[in-house]
Amino acid sequence: MTITVNGQKRDVQSSADTPLLYVLRNELDVMSPQFGCGLAQCGACSVLVDGKEVRSCVTPVSSATGKEVTTIEGLPARWAKQKGLSGADAEKTLHPVQQAWIEEQTPLCGYCQSGMMIKATELLEKTAKPSDSEIKAAFTTSGPSAHLCRCGSYYAIVEAVRLASTIMAGGAK
Amino acid sequence: MKNSVETTNILGAQLSRRGFVKAGGALFVGFTLLDSKNAQGAVAKNSLDPSQFQSWVEIHADNTVILHTGKCDFGQSSLYTAYRQIIADELEIPFESITAVIGGDTDRTPDGGGTFDLLGRGVMPLRKAAAYTREAMLELAAQRFGVAKDKLTIKAGVISGGGKTVTYGELVKDQNLKLSIPVAGDLTTMFGLTVEGDPPLKPVSKYEVIGKSYRNSVIPAKVTAKEKWVTDVKLSGMWHARIVHPATLGSKLITAGQVDKTKFPNAQVVVKGNLLGVVAPTEWEAIQASRQVAAATKWSEWKGLPGQPNLFRYFRQDADWKSTSVSRSQKSGGDAASAVASAKKKHSATYEMPFMKHAPIGPTMALADYKADGTVTVHTHNQNPQALRGQLALMLGVPVDQVIVRLYSGPGHYGRSNGGNAGAEDEAVLLSKELGRPVRVQWMRGEDFQWSTQSPAGYSDVQIGLDANNKISAYTIDHYMPAMQDDRPVGAILAGLPTMPAPTPGGQRLANTVNGNSDPWVYDGVLNLEERAHGTYEVGQRESPLGVGLRDHSMRTPGQFQQNFPREVALSEAAALAGADPIQFRLDHTKDERLTNILQRLRAESGWQTRSAPNPKASTTGNAPVRGQGVSVMFRSGSYWACAAQIAVTPASGAIAVEKITMVVDPGVVVNPLQLKRQVEGGSMMGTSIALYEQVEFDESGVTTKDWRSYPILKMADMPEIKVVIVNRPEVGVYGQGSEAANALAAPAIAAAFFDATGKPARNLPLRPDYVKTLLKA
Numbered sequence: 001m002t003i004t005v006n007g008q009k010r011d012v013q014s015s016a017d018t019p020l021l022y023v024l025r026n027e028l029d030v031m032s033p034q035f036g037c038g039l040a041q042c043g044a045c046s047v048l049v050d051g052k053e054v055r056s057c058v059t060p061v062s063s064a065t066g067k068e069v070t071t072i073e074g075l076p077a078r079w080a081k082q083k084g085l086s087g088a089d090a091e092k093t094l095h096p097v098q099q100a101w102i103e104e105q106t107p108l109c110g111y112c113q114s115g116m117m118i119k120a121t122e123l124l125e126k127t128a129k130p131s132d133s134e135i136k137a138a139f140t141t142s143g144p145s146a147h148l149c150r151c152g153s154y155y156a157i158v159e160a161v162r163l164a165s166t167i168m169a170g171g172a173k
Numbered sequence: 174m175k176n177s178v179e180t181t182n183i184l185g186a187q188l189s190r191r192g193f194v195k196a197g198g199a200l201f202v203g204f205t206l207l208d209s210k211n212a213q214g215a216v217a218k219n220s221l222d223p224s225q226f227q228s229w230v231e232i233h234a235d236n237t238v239i240l241h242t243g244k245c246d247f248g249q250s251s252l253y254t255a256y257r258q259i260i261a262d263e264l265e266i267p268f269e270s271i272t273a274v275i276g277g278d279t280d281r282t283p284d285g286g287g288t289f290d291l292l293g294r295g296v297m298p299l300r301k302a303a304a305y306t307r308e309a310m311l312e313l314a315a316q317r318f319g320v321a322k323d324k325l326t327i328k329a330g331v332i333s334g335g336g337k338t339v340t341y342g343e344l345v346k347d348q349n350l351k352l353s354i355p356v357a358g359d360l361t362t363m364f365g366l367t368v369e370g371d372p373p374l375k376p377v378s379k380y381e382v383i384g385k386s387y388r389n390s391v392i393p394a395k396v397t398a399k400e401k402w403v404t405d406v407k408l409s410g411m412w413h414a415r416i417v418h419p420a421t422l423g424s425k426l427i428t429a430g431q432v433d434k435t436k437f438p439n440a441q442v443v444v445k446g447n448l449l450g451v452v453a454p455t456e457w458e459a460i461q462a463s464r465q466v467a468a469a470t471k472w473s474e475w476k477g478l479p480g481q482p483n484l485f486r487y488f489r490q491d492a493d494w495k496s497t498s499v500s501r502s503q504k505s506g507g508d509a510a511s512a513v514a515s516a517k518k519k520h521s522a523t524y525e526m527p528f529m530k531h532a533p534i535g536p537t538m539a540l541a542d543y544k545a546d547g548t549v550t551v552h553t554h555n556q557n558p559q560a561l562r563g564q565l566a567l568m569l570g571v572p573v574d575q576v577i578v579r580l581y582s583g584p585g586h587y588g589r590s591n592g593g594n595a596g597a598e599d600e601a602v603l604l605s606k607e608l609g610r611p612v613r614v615q616w617m618r619g620e621d622f623q624w625s626t627q628s629p630a631g632y633s634d635v636q637i638g639l640d641a642n643n644k645i646s647a648y649t650i651d652h653y654m655p656a657m658q659d660d661r662p663v664g665a666i667l668a669g670l671p672t673m674p675a676p677t678p679g680g681q682r683l684a685n686t687v688n689g690n691s692d693p694w695v696y697d698g699v700l701n702l703e704e705r706a707h708g709t710y711e712v713g714q715r716e717s718p719l720g721v722g723l724r725d726h727s728m729r730t731p732g733q734f735q736q737n738f739p740r741e742v743a744l745s746e747a748a749a750l751a752g753a754d755p756i757q758f759r760l761d762h763t764k765d766e767r768l769t770n771i772l773q774r775l776r777a778e779s780g781w782q783t784r785s786a787p788n789p790k791a792s793t794t795g796n797a798p799v800r801g802q803g804v805s806v807m808f809r810s811g812s813y814w815a816c817a818a819q820i821a822v823t824p825a826s827g828a829i830a831v832e833k834i835t836m837v838v839d840p841g842v843v844v845n846p847l848q849l850k851r852q853v854e855g856g857s858m859m860g861t862s863i864a865l866y867e868q869v870e871f872d873e874s875g876v877t878t879k880d881w882r883s884y885p886i887l888k889m890a891d892m893p894e895i896k897v898v899i900v901n902r903p904e905v906g907v908y909g910q911g912s913e914a915a916n917a918l919a920a921p922a923i924a925a926a927f928f929d930a931t932g933k934p935a936r937n938l939p940l941r942p943d944y945v946k947t948l949l950k951a
Contacts, residue, residue, distance in 0.1 A: 039618060111585070151858075
């Protein structure tokens with residue numbers, strides 16, 4: 001099998017029924033999606049598949065063949081491509097979601113935040129200027145389950161999504 | 174041997190403790206220049222010599238500095254922000270000079286101790302070591318310049334005097350310096366080592382780095398996938414394991430299932446006593462094979478728990494509260510019993526708090542590499558790696574110097590491992606030893622709910638008497654809670670290997686059933702006061718053939734949450750009985766200036782309506798939301814906290830919306846306002862979650878809570894608006910604490926707000942809709 005991860009075609013040896021999470025982490029060394037529940041109940045393992053947030057812990061790798069998988073390792077390149085950045089500019093530019101997450105000092109323990117940033121990216125690619133209620137709905141009701149943070153960083157996430165929206169629209173950090 | 178008496182508030186009344194010098198022990202005598210390292214030779218292999226300043230503060234010739242501390246980061250940010258700020262100020266160097274903070278690794282840090290009270294006792298060893306180091310640098314410069322030490326000045330790592338200047342880097346370049354720092358304590362206990370003596374600490378008025386909102390240096394790595402998490406560690410030849418835990422908390426293994434080799438050709442079963450592991454070269458094979466083996470495994474049956482619905486009846490009627498000595502609080506005095514009996518008005522009630530889970534977002538995980546020479550390295554995420562090291566050495570029957578624990582970022586688990594294990598570490602070691610290869614044990618979601626420790630349930634009986642002036646004439650409270658701190662590694666128990674003892678009434682320190690009064694009394698206007706804390710065995714501990722039962726462990730504000738909730742909700746109810754505004758009622762019972770100040774700030778900042786509860790618009794029926802306000806306060810680790818909750822209750826559905834939480838905190842010296850604000854926001858969310866949702870379900874055999882549906886926590890759409898007000902009181906001279914206390918305040922404020930909104934007291938948690946509807950019908 002071959003899957004495309006963060007723009008690169010990757011050969012996969014794991015069996016077809018292996019959850020994408022274990023293929024990414026254990027076989028392909030793409031470490032940002034985390035194991036949280038294995039039940040699609042928390043969002044720690046979220047990745048984008050063709051731009052849509054999915055739970056890699058319950059997604060067989062076979063269902064990702066022929067599709068584009070994006071993790072936070074691939075967010076800077078995704079943004080560079082969307083903005084037409086190249087060369088040195090692309091190298092040094094983080095995705096606005098990442099910039100905002102740093103600027104707002106959003107993570108506490110941070111274990112859930114890879115999935116949170118994936119959800120934020122999905123949201124902002126569809127809705128450039130989400131309202132607070134749209135942000136809350138995206139992280140609560142839009143997917144297989146709410147994205148859970150045990151440390152309680154929800155408020156900081158909302159602030160970071162607002163800031164990322166501003167940065168994506170060309171506003172200052 | 175030199176005795177040292179330690180005090181702590183983490184365990185309530187078990188306040189006075191003695192430790193013994195195990196390392197160092199020399200008195201500080203300035204500094205000496207020696208040409209041999211480790212001249213004292215008193216330090217175990219694979220440890221840093223805590224009597225040497227370089228073990229704490231590594232100064233490089235280029236003026237960069239690396240700090241070493243046994244404490245760990247769990248998302249508090251303290252190691253990367255507050256610790257750097259405190260030590261930069263103490264050393265008189267710029268914040269940026271500290272290029273790294275090494276936390277936790279047992280072979281790369283000197284002191285150990287659990288990750289709690291981080292800015293109090295946690296930072297003090299490093300801070301004192303830094304102060305000793307600064308004094309030694311001054312001494313070195315004095316010698317070099319031929320100028321008296323007290324004529325020197327330091328600014329930004331440069332020492333000046335007699336017209337000359339020298340940097341720290343120049344002073345240490347090509348030197349082999351020895352500075353003997355006096356150390357006491359026991360490295361592998363919960364409290365670790367302390368640095369003794371009284372080096373001159375920098376006065377608060379001279380702080381330059383403390384008080385500024387520095388960024389958390391680990392965040393960029395975490396948001397760009399460059400951080401190495403515990404989950405990311407891979408070793409050559411590593412296999413994956415899943416544990417097949419017993420069918421109940423008292424089940425013994427009858428027959429271990431066999432691997433179906435036609436499906437899982439590489440998987441193996443490892444059995445040690447009642448510990449059953451399934452290992453395989455790939456994680457997916459290990460997971461699938463463990464499910465197949467679990468289905469084929471036979472366990473003995475056991476029913477010995479009361480079951481959650483019967484818990485409080487069990488506590489009242491069956492639990493043994495008599496064998497454990499009762500702790501009376503220090504502030505208790507007067508004749509509360511008589512004063513209650515003769516009171517004009519009386520509030521008498523019982524408050525109940527359920528078992529709760531730390532519930533880390535990632536289940537516990539550890540990777541062990543047991544070598545043929547009998548040494549083992551464990552890669553994990555733990556709040557007290559030195560204590561874990563001690564526990565693993567005890568389990569294996571080897572000296573501690575054969576065990577190394579390496580720390581990585583991981584999911585926060587809020588106190589669960591401050592005594593040295595979170596689960597899985599011991600199992601990884603045993604499986605690695607058995608297989609002769611590195612083994613990675615990852616608990617699944619269900620196991621993390623069903624086999625981890627929990628925050629103990631408890632109940633409190635309160636009586637408050639009011640006098641003719643509607644002031645409190647007497648207050649009595651009896652707190653009942655099982656033993657709170659069980660640090661036995663569960664895999665070692667299952668394998669039948671040595672562990673520290675289970676908690677008993679006469680047990681050793683940290684293994685007894687005595688509960689202290691954790692929540693310091695702040696209402697000094699109450700003259701007749703009786704506060705008592707009762708303890709007993711853990712539920713099912715003695716009944717389980719495994720000796721397991723519902724193991725408990727401290728969570729954030731251990732014991733203090735369980736005592737503060739009944740106290741604060743009862744005070745709000747007493748205020749109503751007095752016809753008084755609940756903030757004013759508290760103000761009327763204290764002369765404490767800091768408490769008075771934050772309560773006044775809370776009233777001003779929260780949009781508080783000054784009036785008695787219940788709200789004149791209170792209702793118990795209808796589809797229209799009714800609104801209420803509630804207040805709570807806490808004093809913890811030198812910090813004063815006040816919280817106001819504004820909520821809306823929809824009587825018909827029983828739904829509670831927490832609309833706003835206002836938190837006022839006076840921690841004394843504010844080290845980093847930005848990071849403190851984020852911690853308080855986070856704690857407020859977790860506190861709201863506890864108030865509304867959280868309860869461990871269990872039947873007669875074990876915990877039935879198994880996932881995020883059976884253990885719901887707060888979701889983003891349900892979060893309150895949060896306002897954090899930080900009161901800087903540098904003259905107080907202590908650094909307060911972060912979100913751990915914020916976590917405890919929301920529930921009593923929300924319960925009080927429920928009473929305000931509906932006129933019905935809410936005395937049990939959680940405030941789920943079914944319970945709310947029951948309350949409204951009462």
